[in-house]
Amino acid sequence: MLDDFFVRALLAGVGVALVAGPLGCFIVWRRLAYFGDTLSHSALLGVVLAFLLQINITLAVFGVCAAVALSVLALQRNASLSSDSLLGMLAHSSLALGLVALAFMSSVRVDLMGFLFGDILAVSHLDLAVIYIGGGIVIAVLFFIWRALFAATVNTDLAAAEGLRPDRANIVFMLLMAVVIAISMKIVGVLLITALLIIPAATARQLARGPEQMAVFAAILGAIAVVAGLFGSLEWDTPSGPSIVVSAAALFVLVLLPVVAISRRRAPAERRSSL
Amino acid sequence: MLDRSSNLVTLENAGLNRGGAWLVRGVDLTVRGGEVVTLIGPNGAGKSTTAKIALGLLAPDEGSAKRAPGLSVGYVPQKLSIDWTLPLSVARFMGLTNRIAAAEIKEALDLVGIAHLAGSEVRHLSGGEFQRALLARAIARKPDLLVLDEPVQGVDFSGEIALYELISNIRTSLGCGILMISHDLHVVMASTDSVVCLNGHVCCQGTPHAVAESSEYRELFGGRAAATLAVYEHAHDHTHLSDGTVQHADGSVTEYCHPDDGHHHDDEHGEADHAG
Numbered sequence: 001m002l003d004d005f006f007v008r009a010l011l012a013g014v015g016v017a018l019v020a021g022p023l024g025c026f027i028v029w030r031r032l033a034y035f036g037d038t039l040s041h042s043a044l045l046g047v048v049l050a051f052l053l054q055i056n057i058t059l060a061v062f063g064v065c066a067a068v069a070l071s072v073l074a075l076q077r078n079a080s081l082s083s084d085s086l087l088g089m090l091a092h093s094s095l096a097l098g099l100v101a102l103a104f105m106s107s108v109r110v111d112l113m114g115f116l117f118g119d120i121l122a123v124s125h126l127d128l129a130v131i132y133i134g135g136g137i138v139i140a141v142l143f144f145i146w147r148a149l150f151a152a153t154v155n156t157d158l159a160a161a162e163g164l165r166p167d168r169a170n171i172v173f174m175l176l177m178a179v180v181i182a183i184s185m186k187i188v189g190v191l192l193i194t195a196l197l198i199i200p201a202a203t204a205r206q207l208a209r210g211p212e213q214m215a216v217f218a219a220i221l222g223a224i225a226v227v228a229g230l231f232g233s234l235e236w237d238t239p240s241g242p243s244i245v246v247s248a249a250a251l252f253v254l255v256l257l258p259v260v261a262i263s264r265r266r267a268p269a270e271r272r273s274s275l
Numbered sequence: 276m277l278d279r280s281s282n283l284v285t286l287e288n289a290g291l292n293r294g295g296a297w298l299v300r301g302v303d304l305t306v307r308g309g310e311v312v313t314l315i316g317p318n319g320a321g322k323s324t325t326a327k328i329a330l331g332l333l334a335p336d337e338g339s340a341k342r343a344p345g346l347s348v349g350y351v352p353q354k355l356s357i358d359w360t361l362p363l364s365v366a367r368f369m370g371l372t373n374r375i376a377a378a379e380i381k382e383a384l385d386l387v388g389i390a391h392l393a394g395s396e397v398r399h400l401s402g403g404e405f406q407r408a409l410l411a412r413a414i415a416r417k418p419d420l421l422v423l424d425e426p427v428q429g430v431d432f433s434g435e436i437a438l439y440e441l442i443s444n445i446r447t448s449l450g451c452g453i454l455m456i457s458h459d460l461h462v463v464m465a466s467t468d469s470v471v472c473l474n475g476h477v478c479c480q481g482t483p484h485a486v487a488e489s490s491e492y493r494e495l496f497g498g499r500a501a502a503t504l505a506v507y508e509h510a511h512d513h514t515h516l517s518d519g520t521v522q523h524a525d526g527s528v529t530e531y532c533h534p535d536d537g538h539h540h541d542d543e544h545g546e547a548d549h550a551g
Contacts, residue, residue: 029360151372154357161330161350161422162372208362 005121010230012123012131013244016184017196017222019135022142022215023180024201024222026173027194029153029211035072036194038087039181042068042094043190046182047115048101058130058182065178068094073174118189118241120230127186134183138176145169150211188241199248200225206255225251280308283346283420283452284329288338291324298324300337301476306420306452311443313463314456316473317495322456323353325473326422329454346420349413353424353456357397365400366393369412383415384408386441388434402429410438414445421445423455435459439466460496 027036046061053060068090075086102112111119142149145168151159152166159166181193188196200222201214208214228251229244283306290300299321306312306329314322327333328340330350357363369380384390387407392400400408406429413421426442427435439459443466446453457463463470464483471480472492479489486492 029358031358031360147372147374154361154363154368154371155352155355157327157330157332157352158350158355159372160332161348161352162416162418163348164372205360205362210362210364210367214362 005123006230006234008123008125008128009120009240010227012128013120013187013226013230014223015128015131015135016180016187017200017226018219019138019180020184020193020196021200021204021218021220021222022139023173023176024197024199025204025211025215025218026149026153027197028201028205033194033198034084034087034091035069036177036181036197038072038091038094039065039069039177040185040190040193041091042098043181043185043193044098044115045094045101046098047185048098048105051105052101058134058185061185062178062182064094065181066175069174069178070171073170114189115185116189116191117239118185118187118192120187120240120244123186131183134179138179141172142176145172146212149173188244192241192245195245195248196222196225199245199252203248203252203255206252221251222248281343282307282341283343284454285341286325286329286335286338287341289325289328289335289340290337291321291328291333292336297475299328299473299475302328302338302471302473303477303480304329304454304471306454308419308452309446309450310468311446311453311455311466312469312471313467314454314471314473315458315460315463316478319475320473321475322473323424325471326424326454326456330422343419347416347418349416349418349421349451351409351413351421351423351426353428355409359398361398363397364393365389365395365397365408368397368408369415371412373416375415379415379417383411386414387411387438403431403434406430407434407438410442414449417449417451419451421451421453421455423453425456425458427457427459436462442466 027033042064043061046064047057049055049064050057050060072086072090075081076083081089114122148159148164148166148169149172151162151164152169156166159169180197184193184196201218203221204214204217208217225248226244229247230240232238232247233240233243284304286302286304289302289304291298302321302325304312304325314325316322324333328335329342330348331340331342334340357368365384366377366380369375369383381390381393384393387410389404389407389411392404392408397405397408406427410423410426413423421442423442427438430438439462442453442455445451455463455467464487467483469481470483470486472478472486472489472495474495478495479486479491481489
């Protein structure tokens, strides 16, 4: 069954979506959408470095993303620039650096489109293993630091005063983001990774009543978007990565539709009056 | 388990310098278990800064801040805004920094008078309700030390008095130390063991009685502030002497007040005042 490229694509996409959903919630809560872009843009630099140094692409992308993420943290701490300027600067500098470095590789032909938009139908057995092992580690670590990371998201001082080490949680979160970018790049591509992080989380926000519930919903909604997008791309012969993002966006719109919205609004009202 | 009778937090000559200016300097401060220490002072006096130094959130540039090892803290920060993107019920908010049993959550919410809001989203609470939730959350942790930065801001008048009474009762029931920042001088003076009056430096400190008598305090807050205190200064069963010791009604002298001593106002009398 795993020999069928379509089955492998489904498994890979669902695996990435299950990890991206919960992490995406933190991106939404912390208003870090631009941060996701920064990391994914710098992923291209990682790809180029991997070709130049003849090392594993996923590892190289993780390395570059982690370096960028940690420098964002360090710069945020003592720079006089706002976070969005800082992120914009890093995003485009690293993207430009990647493109410039690409020009030096005259001997190697790189399928730039594959990295920009993903190539989920070319997922190998090894890719699958990387996604599920890497993704499993990310979820396990996230589970472990959940309370500290969430408390730090609400208020850093409060978390620190009550002994939760928010600094450590933030660094771990940055590294988890780097892992997710590295393993999901092949699925939806550098340009669309942020969508896979944010859209399912934003959709889950409309439905969830608590942070943990929102994380679980985001994972499920992401998985649904992957399955729907891949079948859609098979049916209508559309590019797979963008199809996944389009179906995620369609889910978001579906949740906003009046029928769903009204029934949702009624539920909490009844609950409140019964108390 | 921490020995709460010892010093929970000790600041010695602590100061914080930012960009060449001292936000606060030369602060000596000790909080013990079962004791309420209140920081008062005008805006920009360094009250919140001092609290953050005590909490370890800011490292002093001068002097030292020591916390008892293993100290557990409940903190009500001066400002806390919940982003509207966070789906967060009051009950979940209570367990923000550690797991708390449902019964204890209910108990704490009951104490501050918002048990009926347990299922509500935090971002839908009014300012006063949210302030109560913050206080409940800190209490529910049953910490060794409570640090309350203007804990009753935005709370209605009758609620304010009830909450101060609650805070005063908690240190007895939990046996915890409380470091509080407040602008409500009249209440503070009535329910505090020790007052530190800040104005960039410690302008005066000691028992509420001693502070209110000091000329620095009168200069800083004016004669009227001293007069409000008089309302509450009646029928105490012990007197704080100038050397810091306490003379009790029976004539005995001890080093500190005891929890079972009458405080700086007669309880019954105080209640009648509050009701009226």
